[in-house]
Amino acid sequence: MSTAEKLENGKFKWVGTRPVRPDGVDKVTGRARFGADLFLPGMLVGRVLRSPHAHARIKSIDTSKAEALPGVKAVVTRDDFKEMPSESVAAGEMMIDYRDMTRNIMAREKVLYDGHAVAAVAAASASVARKALKLIKVEYEVLPHVIGVIEAMEPGAPVLHEAMFTEGVEPTPDTPSNIAARNELGRGDVEAGFKKADIILERTFDTAPVHQGYIENHACVASVSEDGKAELWCSTQGHYMVRAFCAKLLGMDISDLRVTASEIGGGFGGKTIVYLEPVALVLSQKAHHPVKMVMTREEVFRATGPTSGANVWVKLGATKDGKITAAEAVLKYQAGAFPGSPVGPGCMCAFAPYDIENVKVVGYDVVSNRPKVAAYRAPGAPISEYAVECVVDELAEKLGLDPIELRLKNAAKEGTQAAYGPKFGPIGFVETLEAAKSHPHYNAPLGPNQGRGVASGFWFNIGGESCATININEDGTAQLMVGTPDIGGSRASMAMMAAEELGIDLDKVNPVIGDTGSLGFSFLTGGSRVTFATGKAVIVAAGNVITDLRERAAKIWDIPVDAVEWEDGFARPTSSNAGEFDPLSLADIAAMAAKTGGPIAGHAQINAQGAAPGFGTHIVDVEVDKETGRVTVLRYTVIQDAGKAIHPSYVEGQYQGGAAQGIGWALNEEYVYGEDGRMQNTGFLDYRMPVASDLPMIDTQIIEVPNPNHPYGVRGVGETPLVPAMGAVACAVEHALGTRLNELPMSPPRVLKAIGAIGEAQA
Amino acid sequence: MEQMRYEAPDTVDAAVALLVGAGGETRILAGGTDLLVQLRAEWIEPDLILDVKKIPELTEISKENGGFRIGAAVTGAELGEHLGVKKAWPGVVEAVELIGSVQIQSRATMGGNLCNASPAADSVPALIAAGATAAIAGPNGRREIPVEDVGTGPGRTCLAKGEIVTSIFLPSRPAHSGDAYLRFIPRTEMDIAVVGAGVSLTLDGGGKCSAARVALGAVAERALLVDAAARALIGTPVDDAALDNLAKAASAAARPIDDKRGTKEYRIKVSGVLARRAAQAALERARQS
Known part of the structure; x- marks a missing residue:
């Protein structure tokens, strides 16, 4: 057959x-071998010295005492990495510049965030390596720092890169700023569209940066031979990408570097770039021994990931019967210390689930003194779509329409021209909405202090x-x-x-x-x-x-x-x-x-070629303790188009995992920085991802509208499940409270503040 | 020092002698659930680690004067399975059982929780509310002090050089008594108290509160015994008015800071909420006992 x-x-x-x-x-x-599980004869321990400052000029680095310590086989600093000319390359769904990459793996002129690597050692044991780090003397000139995206955009904010002049504005500014770029997309005429509207809503949202939270910390083993050939073992989402990046940074022929991907304990986009790998290679080259490097969780939090925190303004106009006539948004995304936030895809995805004639989206890519953002599950989309879905929900409320009905009235279908460009092929968005509407969950009764939220989401897939x-x-x-x-x-x-x-x-x-x-x-x-x-x-x-x-x-x-x-x-x-x-x-x-x-x-x-987009719709029930602000997720249903589920359990697992991460993003995950610009919650104890007991069993329903460009109809399923989650949880919380927060995470202090039980929360 | 020394004496005297003779930084290892984390995170680099789990008197639970003496190195899991302690002091046991996951419970100890001196330690407000005392051994002999006097600030205790906590004593209880401990965490597990509240109370024959102790955790540099909150209950039938007064007194006594685990004003508000809920739970237990 x-x-x-x-x-x-x-x-x-x-x-x-x-x-x-x-x-x-x-x-x-426990037999599976992850990044830290390879042991080679003569292997050394590599460790990184990290900046204690959010922003400082490096005046000098003295490694002589560390090098003299018995058991230390190599010390590397910025001097061991060559300058890279500016060159943008694709790293997963994000772009990366080699000039920035070499500075991110090892600071050159300045340290740009707490945890930025400034030196590394390879030593015979962990304790010697630890002592060696303490013997490295770095002289810093501490500079004023800026953490938040709005603060970083203000005139007079401390500038991270003296040569950064905002791209995408005419004329190019003559003073440097933290705004790396402005981009804009759209179609139609939003002003004309808003004139046709009977109701217009404008809302502003803030989201916190969140880490991908993979269980396995970054780890690698590098072994460079005297003949110039090298082997690298690492936990990565793409070993060919690691090979390309490392070969480029070290000036090697690609054929001289053989990279093996270990088993991987999660990545979610966060393992699509390099941190330790080039450093381990240079240490190995210098020490003439294999070198293993394993990050601690604290290092992972201070120096890797996360995705952007953001400020998003959304304006929607609709007719009385619920047809959206115009949509506009301004997205300000944190990029971290170097340009390259996912604001581009954020702009493209913002209104992608809807067939809207008049759309305008403006995005700003903004640097500040925090780790460079990395891809995280549908990079950029969860942020802008969260904001849009909240306004769609409020629109439905104000118009007295069921939120699913409102979405059905405006849903993108096969043939819809997306605001970001292409015309959609066969897509299953309407099918997810219809399934949600008739799902028993959607019609189940709610108790006191409980609320139900529904939201949808889109992701391209590649x-x-x-x-x-x-x-x-x-x-x-x-x-x-x-x-x-x-x-x-x-x-x-x-x-x-x-x-x-x-x-x-x-x-x-x-x-x-x-x-x-x-x-x-x-x-x-x-x-x-x-x-x-x-x-x-x-x-x-x-x-x-x-x-x-x-x-x-x-x-x-x-x-x-x-x-x-x-x-x-x-x-x-x-x-x-x-x-x-x-x-x-x-x-x-x-x-x-x-x-x-x-x-x-x-x-x-x-x-x-021919990847097809994924659409999903989530339904969630929550209960809010109005005395403590605590939100309990009671019931959750994910409905998503998979095209064709090859292994339905793993499709369902993706749906559940996305929802779980979205619940964390919605409720409790955030970075806490001190006045000094240093991250304070550098572990899972205080960076509050949900634990198993925080989650209900997440119900799933697989819709199959085949992708004509795959023999079995497959479309990607891994990222879309995160996209609707924050909007759905936010709407549920807001329905339980009768008031809207428009801010993530909806942590207990923020919830109490929103209902007036306490004054301004500072968290 | 190059090497970290590990010692596991089998008597209190030997332990005290080792501590007195030690130079440099010394840490006591009971369950190790705080110590090992601190070691791994490289926050501490002790020269001597003194394991007290091999000392029989520190690992026993015994009856004493109608109450219970619990060795400082008794694990949470062991305590949780002790029917006598559980029946007499359910609030203390539930507080101890909140420390960490199932795996952690197999190691974590009340002695360690007390001496780690975290202001957010779960067992401490419950122990203070219970009127527990801590037995201390040292070079100058043994002494017994109220548990609220052990911790003096984050990571700091009143213990002098050479001293260790050997046991915690929970007194006998009058009839119609109950205790409870509640903590607030944003998650359901694997978290540290943003606010903790322990309440112990006794009812007289007429159902009025004849004695009460209220303690708060995570709202000051150490766990607090809040007399004003206890006074709000004593002499009342623990009705809504009394509970409101208790909540107000608890919030008034809280003097928290803004930190990564919660804001100051949030903790003040929730101190009252939790004290009230803990008092209601203690009341229910007192009525049933």
Whole structure:
């Protein structure tokens, strides 16, 4: 049966089932090897000295005492990294500039945030390394700092980069500022659109920066040989990206650096750039030993991630019957110490779920003295869409309309021209809204002090370059190799697609992640692209295996290859005209491979096009303790279009995980900075991500509106689930309270402030 | 010093002798649930770690004068399974059980919680409300002091060099008594009190409060015994008016700071809310006992 027929009849053998993941046993038994789990002979311990200042000029660094300490094998500072010219490259869904990257991994002229790396040592033991750090003398000239996005934009704010003149404004300003860039998009005429409106709402929102919160801290082991070749083992979402960045920063040939991705304990976008890796390589080069570096959680908080905190202004106009006539927004996103916040995608996504004739969105990319932001699950979108969804909800309330009805009246559909450019293909937004409307959750009764919120969300999803190799072993089993680290169960879905195509049992396919020396370039695991793009590569590779298998059968039977077809795991003559032969299984053909031309394999190296966007709608019930301001999430339902769920459990897991992270973002997660610009809550104790007992069982419903550009209809599912969550929780809290907060996180002090139980909260 | 020394004596005298003889920085290891975190985070670099878990008297729970003497190194899990203590002082036990996760409960001790001297320690307000005392051994012999006198500020205690807390004594209880401890955290678990409130009270035959003690945690440099809040209850049937007065007195006594765990005004407000709720829970227990 062809794939098209299988789709038509829904008769898949593996796709859509829920087998145990191939990496599961090793993970639950502790056998799986993560970033910190590699041990090499002669390995040293690498540690980073970090800035205690939010903003300071580095006047001098004296490493002589540290170098003299017995057991210290290498010390590196800015002098060990070469200056990089400004050059922007894609890092996942974000852009990064090599000039900034080299400064982020090791401060040069200035330290720009508390925790900024200023030196690193490699030593025989952790205690020697610790002592060595204390012996490094850094002379700082402390400068005034600025943390908040609004404060950083004010005239007279301390300027981080003396040569930063706002891009995207005419004429270019002649004084430097912290506003790296202004961008704008839109369509139609918003002024005319607002004139047609019967009601106009304007609201301003503030969101806190939040960390991706992966459980596994950054870790790597670097080993540089005297011949210039190097190996690197690290926890990353993309080892080809690590290879490219490190080779560039160190001036190496890409072929001289072999990078292996360890098992990864979460990334959520935060492991799409490099921090320790180039430093470990330089230390290893200098020390002539392998060097392991592992961040502490405190280092992760002070120096990596998060996503932007922001200030967002939204204006919506609508007719009495709920048709949105115009939408406008201004987004101010924190980029951290270097330019490159996700304000661009924030602008593009802000109104993307809706079919609105007149749209204008302006974004500002703003630097301040905090760690450089990194991608986080649909970077930029959760912030702008949170603000828009809150206003949509208020619009529905003011118009006396059901919030789902209002969304249905304005929902983007196939053929809708998105404000950010393209015309949507088949999309499942309306289907998620209809499913929400008829879901038992939406119509269940609520108790006192309880409120229900509903919100929707959009994310693009991407495709991109992926490689896959399937080697057929002598016994007829298949070795499947891909170059995208498995962060969300992708080995399972890759193996399922390979088994489906080849027509063999799933347990005959062993999926592995190849290192950079084993496969061609694969873009990183991010952008919700792997099941789509690497999945497509696997399907192409499987097709090439089948072509090879048919050729072998043709050779065995001595008939033309066109007279051999591959069906359900067997080669058969296309008809009796071709001859009478017993079908040959994959194992039969594999056993004769040596006699028919040698090993059998299929490869694919593609740039997958045609990724399709994901839409979701969330429903949440909360209860608020009006004496303490505490919010309890009682019930949560995620409804999202997956296109086609290859492994439904892992799709549901993505839905649940996104909602869980969104609940944390909505309720309690925030960075607390002291007057001195230093982060105070550098651990999970005080950076309050939700724990399991904070969450109800999150219910899920998978909608399947196939993506026509994938053989099985797959669209990305990993990022969209975060997007609606903050809006949904905010609306639920606001309905429980009868008042709107317009600020995240909705922590207990803020809730009490909002209902007037206490005065101005300072948190 | 290059090496950190670890000692695990099996008598109190040996422990005191080691402490008296030690130079440099010394830390006592009971459950280690604070100490190991501090070590790992490199906040401390002690020269000597003195493990007190091998001292039998520190790991026992015994009856004494109708009350209970609980060794300083008894774990939360052990205490939680002790039916006698649980029945007499449910508020103390529930406070101890709030310290950390299940895994932490298997290690964490009341002695450690008291001597770590965090203003937000969960067991301390409950112990203060209970009128507990701490037994201390040192080079000059043994002494017994109210628990509220042990902590003097964040990370600071009244213990002199060479002294260790060996046990905590919970007195016998009159009939119709009850205690309770509540803390506020934004999450459900794995968090540190933003405010903690412990209340212990006794009812007379007519259902009026004849004795009460109220303590607050996380709202000052150390846990506070709030006499004014107790006076708001004594002599009343613990009705709404009395509870309102208690809440007001608790809020008035709170002198918190703004920090990463909560704002000053938030903590003041919630001190009253929690004291009131804890008093209601203690009242319910007193009525049933």
